Amino acid sequence: MSKVKTNNLLTPAQAAKDLGISVATLRKYSLIVEKTTANSKYFERNSQNNRLYTQKNIEDFKEMVKLSHGPKMTLETSAAQIYPAADAKEPTDTKQNDEIADLQKTVAKLESENKKRELTIKELQQELNDAQKSKEQLQVELDTLKQQAEEKVENNDTKKDENIKERVNEKVNDDKKGHWWNKFMG
The missing domain is CATH 1.10.1660.10 (Multidrug-efflux Transporter Regulator; Chain: A; Domain 2)
Known part of the structure; x- marks a missing residue:
């Protein structure tokens, strides 16, 4: 001991x-x-x-x-x-090599899937950009149509005002001619 x-x-x-x-x-x-x-x-x-x-x-x-x-x-x-x-080291190395090869395949597969997703994202971004451009063009067209509509309303109001003035003047002129004293005065 x-x-x-x-x-x-x-x-x-x-x-x-x-x-x-x-x-x-x-x-x-x-x-x-x-x-x-x-x-x-x-x-x-x-x-x-x-x-x-x-x-x-x-x-x-x-x-x-x-x-x-x-x-x-x-x-x-x-x-x-x-x-x-x-x-025991040699079989472990073989096993590790197999595991490494499997991992490399998995990584390659994931990278491939990632590239596909990136392409999909780029395509979606392009579609979004195109949609945004279309929206902007439609907004410009809408603004133009609104402006034209407002101008028409103003023009119609102005024309109505002019028509009313013309009628009033015509009536006044008719009234001036039609009264008996205008015949003597005129």
Whole structure:
């Protein structure tokens, strides 16, 4: 036991206690790490072949558990992010390459859809501009028609006034001629 303390190595019971988990759970974590690293001797062992843990191992376990709580994460995927993998790296690269290719296809598809939307927006903007120009032209025509209508009303009023004046003058002139004293005066 004194040898363990001088090397700062923790027994499974001590490590489990530090992590707040059972020894069986610690064994599970250790197996995951050994599988991920493809190294069955990743952890030091004592003469009874029990795993011994460093403080760094404890911190790595805590980080692995913390990462595993993220979306779409497991203890295995978390371990793959923390511990260097030997042979497991190649399939991960292939998987990552496939994921990258899929993402690139998705990005290309989204860019294509975005370009189509931009064209649609430009077409709609052009239609809107055309409609606005038509509206302005119609407004000018409406204003012209209103002005012409007002001028007609004024002209008709003026003509009516002139017609009334002419009739009054005619009547007055007729009256002047028609009266008996005008015949004598005239």
